Amino acid sequence: MQADIDSYLDHLRHEQQCSPHTLNAYARDLEKLRALCETQAISRWQDLRSADLRQLLARLHHQGLSGKSIGRLLSAARGLYRHLVRHRHCDQDPTTGLRPPRGEKRLPKTLDVDLATQLLDGGVEDDFLARRDHAIMELFYSSGLRLSELVSTNTDDLDLGEGLLRVTGKGMRVRVVPVGTKAREAIVQWLPLRQPVAKDSALFVSERGTRLGARAVQLRLRQAGVREMGRHLHPHMLRHSFASHMLESSQDLRGVQELLGHADISTTQIYTHLDFQHLAKVYDAAHPRARRRATSSDTAEE
The missing domain is CATH 1.10.443.10 (Intergrase catalytic core)
Structure with a gap:
């Protein structure tokens, strides 16, 4: 599973030309996802279900993680599964239909x-x-x-x-x-x-x-x-x-x-x-x- 994460990050780095900041954030998010699979004794991305992912998002929200951060994690997971499906390493996407919790919309602070x-x-x-x-x-x-x-x-x-x-x-x-x-x-x-x-x-x-x-x-x-x-x-x-x-x-x-x-x-x-x-x-x-x-x-x- 780590090899699949590394492959996806390489795709983001070389083909999508994402910034180091984005790559680091996605790597942290996907590590949380991999850790979830480990606790659930899931050894293949193919075996992760929407209910498992929804449970992770709910737990992170309960722990105080912002809606924006949860949305980024979900975006990272969605991108990973698109990559896996494209390369035929997986034939299902558990992120389908999932939405992050709505966070408080804060206006940016400015100087007059x-x-x-x-x-x-x-x-x-x-x-x-x-x-x-x-x-x-x-x-x-x-x-x-x-x-x-x-x-x-x-x-x-x-x-x-x-x-x-x-x-x-x-x-x-x-x-x-x-x-x-x-x-x-x-x-x-x-x-x-x-x-x-x-x-x-x-x-x-x-x-x-x-x-x-x-x-x-x-x-x-x-x-x-x-x-x-x-x-x-x-x-x-x-x-x-x-x-x-x-x-x-x-x-x-x-x-x-x-x-x-x-x-x-x-x-x-x-x-x-x-x-x-x-x-x-x-x-x-x-x-x-x-x-x-x-x-x-x-x-x-x-």
Whole structure:
């Protein structure tokens, strides 16, 4: 059974060109599935039944695993069985008809325009770390990058003259995104400090000259958020803020989808809910008849 998992992961790695993050997540999920089979004395994928899989999903849900994580496990199992059926290692798929539990739909956290300005327009010291971190935050907010996309960016992906960046996103899909004036200025100030220490083509490097890792970026942004705004900041908050502010100003859902690199427009539509929240607050504050309902004290006075 482990050989079948390895074969499927190789398929994802070489043919689907999935990211290391996705591969690691699927490997963990399929290990849970294999462990279930072991406890049930199941030695072939052919012998796993829908009832067994449903029991596993229910137990994980009861243990507090989120609906999103359970959905990913089910997606991994479904992909594995499609692979097995395609290669005639199995003739049944126990994932058919199974659905993950509905999880709470949480809207992504964003910064409003004033907070984003406060974060990015503060004074920047002319040293290696400050210039690098400022360029990172400007690029996140300017171009709506994912964390994995930013850390994998190389200097030759960037065209400062045209203000464009070539980005390799999920599924190795390549898109070209604009880089705003403020981000270009921050990168221009960073590059002379990068040049003497860089050991490879990475746009953002550590003080040792090696490519900056995702965890390091997360920690630096967290510190910057506490320092400049008194709150935690993470990379996706800047991506979400970019998307929300772009959609609020342009109302161009398809355009924002392209900039974010979303394969499905339904993923981008989450930002229409954020925009509605903003409009609802404006309405409540400005409209003379916006009050939802009179309070008990108001009613008594009337």
